[in-house]
Amino acid sequence: xxxLAVSKTYKLxxxxxxxxxxxxxxxxxxxTKGNFIANAALASRKDLRDAVVAxxxxxxxxxxxxxxxxxxVIYRIAEMLESRRTEFGKLIMISTGGSTKDANAEVxxxxxxLVHYAGxxxxxxxxxxxxxxxxxxxxxxxTPEPTGVVGILTPSGSSLLGLVSVIxxxxxxxxxxxxxxxxxxxxxxxxxAEVVATSDVPAGLINILTGRASELAPHLAAHADVNALDLxxxxxxxxxxxxxxxxxxxxxxxxxKGQPDFAAAPGTARLRAFLEIKTVWxxxxxxxxxxxxxx
Amino acid sequence: MKWEYxxxxxxxxxxxxxxxxxxxxxxxxxxxxxxxxxxxxxGTGEKLSTISTVNAGDxxxxxxxxxxxxxxxxxxxxxxxxxxxxxxxxxxxAERSRELAVVETLDNGKPIKxxxxxxxxxxxxxxxxxxxxxDKLQHLGLGSAPQPLGVAGQVIPWNFPLLMAAWKIxxxxxxxxxxxIKPAETTPLSILVLAEIIADADLPPGVVNIxxxxxxxxxxxxxxxxxDKVAFTGSTAVGRRIQRELAGTGRKITLELGGKGANIxxxxxxxxxxxxxxxxxxxxxxxxxxxxxxxxxxxxxIADEFIERLKQRVETLRVGDPMDKNTDVGAIxxxxxxxxxxxxxxxxxxxxxxxWSSSCLLPKNGYYLSPSIFxxxxxxxxxxxxxxFGPVLTTMTFRTPDEAVTKANNSPYGLSAGVWTxxxxxxxxxxxxxxAGVIWxxxxxxxxxxxxxxxxxxxxxxxxxxxSGLAAYLDTDDEAVVR
Numbered sequence: 001x002x003x004l005a006v007s008k009t010y011k012l013x014x015x016x017x018x019x020x021x022x023x024x025x026x027x028x029x030x031x032t033k034g035n036f037i038a039n040a041a042l043a044s045r046k047d048l049r050d051a052v053v054a055x056x057x058x059x060x061x062x063x064x065x066x067x068x069x070x071x072x073v074i075y076r077i078a079e080m081l082e083s084r085r086t087e088f089g090k091l092i093m094i095s096t097g098g099s100t101k102d103a104n105a106e107v108x109x110x111x112x113x114l115v116h117y118a119g120x121x122x123x124x125x126x127x128x129x130x131x132x133x134x135x136x137x138x139x140x141x142x143t144p145e146p147t148g149v150v151g152i153l154t155p156s157g158s159s160l161l162g163l164v165s166v167i168x169x170x171x172x173x174x175x176x177x178x179x180x181x182x183x184x185x186x187x188x189x190x191x192x193a194e195v196v197a198t199s200d201v202p203a204g205l206i207n208i209l210t211g212r213a214s215e216l217a218p219h220l221a222a223h224a225d226v227n228a229l230d231l232x233x234x235x236x237x238x239x240x241x242x243x244x245x246x247x248x249x250x251x252x253x254x255x256x257k258g259q260p261d262f263a264a265a266p267g268t269a270r271l272r273a274f275l276e277i278k279t280v281w282x283x284x285x286x287x288x289x290x291x292x293x294x295x
Numbered sequence: 296m297k298w299e300y301x302x303x304x305x306x307x308x309x310x311x312x313x314x315x316x317x318x319x320x321x322x323x324x325x326x327x328x329x330x331x332x333x334x335x336x337x338g339t340g341e342k343l344s345t346i347s348t349v350n351a352g353d354x355x356x357x358x359x360x361x362x363x364x365x366x367x368x369x370x371x372x373x374x375x376x377x378x379x380x381x382x383x384x385x386x387x388x389a390e391r392s393r394e395l396a397v398v399e400t401l402d403n404g405k406p407i408k409x410x411x412x413x414x415x416x417x418x419x420x421x422x423x424x425x426x427x428x429x430d431k432l433q434h435l436g437l438g439s440a441p442q443p444l445g446v447a448g449q450v451i452p453w454n455f456p457l458l459m460a461a462w463k464i465x466x467x468x469x470x471x472x473x474x475x476i477k478p479a480e481t482t483p484l485s486i487l488v489l490a491e492i493i494a495d496a497d498l499p500p501g502v503v504n505i506x507x508x509x510x511x512x513x514x515x516x517x518x519x520x521x522x523d524k525v526a527f528t529g530s531t532a533v534g535r536r537i538q539r540e541l542a543g544t545g546r547k548i549t550l551e552l553g554g555k556g557a558n559i560x561x562x563x564x565x566x567x568x569x570x571x572x573x574x575x576x577x578x579x580x581x582x583x584x585x586x587x588x589x590x591x592x593x594x595x596x597i598a599d600e601f602i603e604r605l606k607q608r609v610e611t612l613r614v615g616d617p618m619d620k621n622t623d624v625g626a627i628x629x630x631x632x633x634x635x636x637x638x639x640x641x642x643x644x645x646x647x648x649x650x651w652s653s654s655c656l657l658p659k660n661g662y663y664l665s666p667s668i669f670x671x672x673x674x675x676x677x678x679x680x681x682x683x684f685g686p687v688l689t690t691m692t693f694r695t696p697d698e699a700v701t702k703a704n705n706s707p708y709g710l711s712a713g714v715w716t717x718x719x720x721x722x723x724x725x726x727x728x729x730x731a732g733v734i735w736x737x738x739x740x741x742x743x744x745x746x747x748x749x750x751x752x753x754x755x756x757x758x759x760x761x762x763s764g765l766a767a768y769l770d771t772d773d774e775a776v777v778r
Binding site: 277 | 535734
């Protein structure tokens with residue numbers, strides 16, 4: 001007798017747990033030919049608010065973690081993703097209709113992207129900050145710090161690599177995020193949440209909602225406890241209205257110039273977009289002025 | 296012992312103020328087509344000069360001139376040559392520094408001591424620092440050949456008129472951009488003297504264009520379709536509006552907005568030094584400073600004694616004629632600003648805070664306020680939350696370092712903070728915990744072109760000064776795009 005497959009219920013990922021939408025709503029995900037893949041949770045405004053609260057908690061843990069520790073956790077995500085390579089390859093193939101080769105190449109690129117950023121955490125301060133040669137008796141230094149909670153609209157069309165390429169630079173800088181997954185690819189996004197959930201990532205650091213960006217994103221953009229937005233996945237029409245809403249609390253907004261080529265080396269623009277530069281001054285006193293001639 | 300001071304006035308003749316000033320567009324001073332405005336000396340309340348302002352057509356001309364200069368001259372010139380122009384400007388500013396200091400004090404109302412010893416030297420240094428970057432942009436860590444953005448539209452405030460002009464113009468030009476800049480309507484003079492220096496330096500026409508007028512001119516400038524980059528320093532309300540108006544345009548923005556800086560005094564602080572630092576933090580430039588230490592948080596165990604000491608010191612501040620070299624606290628920049636400060640002081644009294652003011656005598660004419668301190672304030676009061684932008688300190692107390700951090704960070708702003716303690720580990724730990732762009736340990740209000748400056752949260756985004764300040768004027772979006 002054939003084994004009857006046990007299909008997965010795709011839920012949301014909030015605060016390290018997998019709840020259904022509080023609204024009880026779902027929507028159907030389809031492949032490129034219009035065939036049913038699965039039911040996905042249709043997140044509500046309340047789910048989004050819960051996710052922001054969770055992200056603030058995740059931020060308070062993550063932003064205090066050492067750079068080395070953050071790097072290890074991001075590397076751990078890469079390990080977990082690699083171990084589920086076949087599963088993701090199949091999922092990508094189903095949702096995009098591409099070849100096995102292309103799907104596997106996308107998983108490999110996503111793993112490599114995570115490894116790339118895992119090595120960034122303990123270099124950001126050296127590359128983007130340093131000692132300031134001020135012309136007065138002070139020791140002054142500038143150092144990058146995380147912006148806080150970042151709202152992300154993930155791109156469609158590159159379901160896993162796009163997702164990983166927008167989330168990872170945000171957490172590499174020490175930020176937490178609330179992700180509105182591409183409406184077409186909820187299964188890849190929530191399966192990636194399973195990877196995150198088993199990678200020693202603090203609860204709430206990455207929260208993933210599935211549903212309609214047009215419904216959720218305006219609330220994300222207007223939320224006063226969200227510090228920044230990545231609008232990579234927002235279409236042009238939505239983009240302007242979200243930027244307007246973001247202006248009310250002076251959020252930082254990252255908008256790529258075109259459709260990003262996620263297969264290319266990522267550069268640093270996404271890291272910089274969600275980092276604040278802090279400058280600290282400390283007096284060095286009379287010794288710093290006389291010390292050079294005293295011996 | 297009673298100390299007496301004899302007046303030591305600087306000569307206003309050194310400023311050689313003209314009867315009339317004109318906008319500087321495409322390398323020439325030409326009459327604008329807007330309505331004339333008077334600029335007032337806030338130290339006396341009397342008219343200083345008449346300013347010709349621009350209209351939409353003049354703005355268009357300025358933007359087009361900047362575009363031509365960008366495409367034909369400035370963006371194609373080797374960085375080393377651009378740098379030499381900036382070095383030249385830096386030197387000429389130093390040469391005319393006494394004149395610039397007097398012009399600034401007459402037009403702004405800040406003490407001559409400050410314009411002479413801080414504003415103008417900092418302006419020359421800012422140009423000198425950025426001059427050196429012009430041929431070293433590839434070393435910024437922004438890629439091997441970072442590109443300028445094009446024409447920058449810049450709007451600056453009245454509190455540091457010439458210094459803000461330098462903060463905007465120097466990095467923009469070093470990075471290869473050209474600019475159209477608008478000073479505040481109450482303080483247009485010093486930047487128009489800078490225009491003379493720029494013209495004397497033979498800077499190619501159109502690289503720097505200075506347009507005059509009020510907020511409507513600034514709004515037209517930042518919304519002009521020929522602008523590639525917008526840089527604004529001013530209130531959070533206007534910054535928010537600019538960000539909203541530019542939504543969806545893809546135009547790069549930097550905003551340096553308001554603040555409500557916390558100045559935190561621990562019981563182990565060197566109290567005499569702390570008193571001096573607090574005074575510098577809130578009475579420097581009459582408190583009209585976005586990064587002012589406006590909220591004093593004193594540890595409860597020393598609060599009564601410390602605030603008494605602070606009041607005694609504030610009593611000795613010399614308040615009055617900005618042109619007097621003895622003056623510590625000068626004039627408020629305008630009648631409108633004086634009214635705004637007074638309204639917030641009244642709100643503080645109405646909400647139950649206790650107001651103490653220096654007993655100093657104020658001049659009869661001009662716009663003056665006695666240095667003031669609110670005690671028994673609570674975090675929910677308007678005087679503890681809103682930017683007063685005047686010589687008014689709001690004091691509160693705390694018991695533990697954690698409480699100090701929580702109270703300091705309890706603000707939509709995040710521009711500056713100060714920490715006073717003799718314990719090094721606590722100073723460093725506090726510096727890391729405070730959510731603000733600039734942290735001063737055992738000092739306050741220190742600035743240097745080599746040290747970046749800018750805010751967290753609703754104090755704005757982007758930096759000015761240092762390597763990160765240049766990033767604001769370069770194309771740093773090094774993410775490849777498919778289309």
